[in-house]
Amino acid sequence: MRLPRRFSAWGGGALLTILLTPAAPVAGAAEGSRPNLPPVVELGVGGTPASPAPSRESLADLLQQLETLQTEVRNLRGQVEVQANEIERLKARQRELLADIDRRVSELERRGTAAAAPDATAAAPVTPGSAAPAGSAQEQQDYDAAFNLMKQGFYERAAKSFSNFLAKYPQSALRDNARFWLGEAYYVARNFRQALEEFGKLMNDHPKSPKLPDAMLKTGYSHYELGEWAKARASLNQVMARYPGTPAAKSAEQRLAKMKKEKR
Numbered sequence: 001m002r003l004p005r006r007f008s009a010w011g012g013g014a015l016l017t018i019l020l021t022p023a024a025p026v027a028g029a030a031e032g033s034r035p036n037l038p039p040v041v042e043l044g045v046g047g048t049p050a051s052p053a054p055s056r057e058s059l060a061d062l063l064q065q066l067e068t069l070q071t072e073v074r075n076l077r078g079q080v081e082v083q084a085n086e087i088e089r090l091k092a093r094q095r096e097l098l099a100d101i102d103r104r105v106s107e108l109e110r111r112g113t114a115a116a117a118p119d120a121t122a123a124a125p126v127t128p129g130s131a132a133p134a135g136s137a138q139e140q141q142d143y144d145a146a147f148n149l150m151k152q153g154f155y156e157r158a159a160k161s162f163s164n165f166l167a168k169y170p171q172s173a174l175r176d177n178a179r180f181w182l183g184e185a186y187y188v189a190r191n192f193r194q195a196l197e198e199f200g201k202l203m204n205d206h207p208k209s210p211k212l213p214d215a216m217l218k219t220g221y222s223h224y225e226l227g228e229w230a231k232a233r234a235s236l237n238q239v240m241a242r243y244p245g246t247p248a249a250k251s252a253e254q255r256l257a258k259m260k261k262e263k264r
Helices: 005-020 056-114 137-151 155-168 175-188 192-205 212-225 229-242 247-261
Strands: none
Touching: 137 155, 137 175, 155 175, 175 192, 175 212, 192 212, 212 229, 212 247, 229 247
């Protein structure tokens, strides 16, 4: 709708007068002073108000928590180092046991070859109805089966097999070897009391056995593992005195040196 010409002229002048008139000062504000504006709020990320600065108490709490965590980390690191040393000691002990077994296996194989039975032409004739001679094929198979279990690391099964062999063949020429490996199976399985019993039987029942130095050595080792230091030293010194220059005497000397270093 068109406004009348008179109204348009009056309205335009009034509007111009309003626009050119300065704004009145805000009530309550002193002349020349800054008007009361709303406080400036600092915005954080995303347009949200920023968090206030932490107080001294908060910083002290954080420092205390950090110190506590550092102490716990140091304690855990110490426990890890202790466990690592223990694992390394057990690994070294296992390597020592395996090396000792390998040495004895090689020695037994060489001894078995040198002490092989004479051929059939030199064997004594067997009369009808007489018992089978010592060292029969079945006896050797039973012994080899028990020894194979030992080499494969089945020590409990090997101990049972050697024990059965001793009960089955009381007159076997392999009896002293079977007794030694029975004690060795107990020793490797850390049944040191039972090992001492078997090594003792070997030394008492077979005083001329070639396994005697090793049995005496392992007697000292068993006492060592049980913490019986005086008995361990006595057995090891006996090995060195009775069998000088042998591998058993050398092993006994090394163990005595270790005990001296450990102040046992």
